[in-house]
Amino acid sequence: MTKKASRRRGQPRRRRSNSMWIPAAVALVVVAIVVGLVLSIEGRGAEASLQPNATAQPLATSPLPYPNVPRISVAETWEGMQAGQVLLLDVRSRESYNSLHATDAVSIPEDEINARLGELPRDRDIILYCT
Template sequence: MAKRASRRRGQPRRRRSGSLWIPAVVALVVVAIVVGIILSLEGGGARASLEPNATAQPLATNPIPYPAVPRISVAETWEGMQAGQVVLVDVRSQASYNSLHADGALSIPEDEMDARLDELPRDRDIVLYCT
């Protein structure tokens, strides 16, 4: 039989040195995570990616099609409809109109407009929409 090392009473049991590496690794990982979070909140780690790219070009802005056609806001359209001064016309397909349309809008698909112009009143403003 092998002899066991005896301990004296009152002395703490010695830990094996091999079991200390686990808490050390966990502590290191926690510190790395905290430092990463702090850097990301301060923007320290992302400075290079926020620098403008020398080859980046601004997006082209499309001019308004038919600039001579007067524009009207949604609020002005609604007020005009309530006052009986504006007729709102949905020029999308009949299927699109049936799926969803603005309250009070008439459906006259664009490809039928020429044939149905006489349905529109001549004494009111006509507002066309397609989206």
């Protein structure tokens, strides 16, 4: 027969520590977020398509930054690339390009452009992007 630990009358009951549920809940949320991010990245691959998306709508409420800079739509860019008339130049860092870039984009980081100007074609329009 096992003997139960006795409690003296009038003494408050000892509470078990329930403080472990907070770190466990935080860990569970962090794991769920990481799994979600990994799955979303794997689904995209290393390239993002420039093919026009009919559901994309421009923001009509935001003012156009640098209004004097010529603009080209995604559809026009895609058509020009398909026809061989446009080169899409990614001027972000090599790490950014390697993590995700537009299909058929060429990477020349901004700090290398002057040294690598000779690599750029003179018979095609060049569209730079950095986001």
